[in-house]
Amino acid sequence: MSWIFFREALANWRATGAVAPSSAKLARRMIRAAGIETARCILELGPGTGPFTSQICAAMPGGARYLGLDMNPAFVATLRARFPHLRFETAPAQDFDYAEFLGPEGWFDAIVSGLPWTAFPESLQVAILDHVMPLLREGGVLATFAYSGFHLLPNGRRFRSLLSERCSRLDSSRTVWPNLPPAFVYSAVK
Numbered sequence: 001m002s003w004i005f006f007r008e009a010l011a012n013w014r015a016t017g018a019v020a021p022s023s024a025k026l027a028r029r030m031i032r033a034a035g036i037e038t039a040r041c042i043l044e045l046g047p048g049t050g051p052f053t054s055q056i057c058a059a060m061p062g063g064a065r066y067l068g069l070d071m072n073p074a075f076v077a078t079l080r081a082r083f084p085h086l087r088f089e090t091a092p093a094q095d096f097d098y099a100e101f102l103g104p105e106g107w108f109d110a111i112v113s114g115l116p117w118t119a120f121p122e123s124l125q126v127a128i129l130d131h132v133m134p135l136l137r138e139g140g141v142l143a144t145f146a147y148s149g150f151h152l153l154p155n156g157r158r159f160r161s162l163l164s165e166r167c168s169r170l171d172s173s174r175t176v177w178p179n180l181p182p183a184f185v186y187s188a189v190k
């Protein structure tokens, strides 16, 4: 998995935005923050090679629905082979027609995002947040992560403030040191 990730990061640096897949420890922190154990409908954005997906699989209740979106077809091919019982689509998070998956009155209970927000311009941060936050039920959680230190860069600060404007509570975890680079989790409660 790490080799595929490294190859794709070299070929698509801006969209991948990382040098290595997230660690199991960061994945566990994300899944706890998102409340996956009780979620009936889960959206994962930017699953990459699937470090969060494998923990989602282990934690999600029987019968829960899952949709994973990544714009990199090489990652989606890997994910489909690795998790044949889950649904993955190759699509940009800001454009996908989620109503087709959810149905007219559906909601996501949890959104797990591995997107590299700090590498995105403001227009893309806004486009994605405004496309997915309305689909999160009241009280649902969007969990995402930031690399420690990078969150202080202008794009990182702007992302935090855009996220905070769109939720009722925003918490940050302690730093997860066993990750390359060390990172922490934002949990945004709608």
Ligand SMILES: C[S@@+](CC[C@H](N)C(=O)[O-])C[C@H]1O[C@@H](n2cnc3c(N)ncnc32)[C@H](O)[C@@H]1O
Pocket: 015, 016, 017, 018, 020, 021, 022, 045, 046, 047, 048, 049, 050, 051, 052, 069, 070, 071, 072, 075, 091, 092, 093, 094, 113, 114, 115, 116
């Ligand atoms: C930092 S990697 C994280 C991968 C994995 N979640 C992890 O933590 O190891 C970011 C992922 O987001 C995907 N991505 C970037 N921009 C995207 C977009 N607009 N829509 C969907 N996926 C996107 C990339 O292809 C990549 O798989």
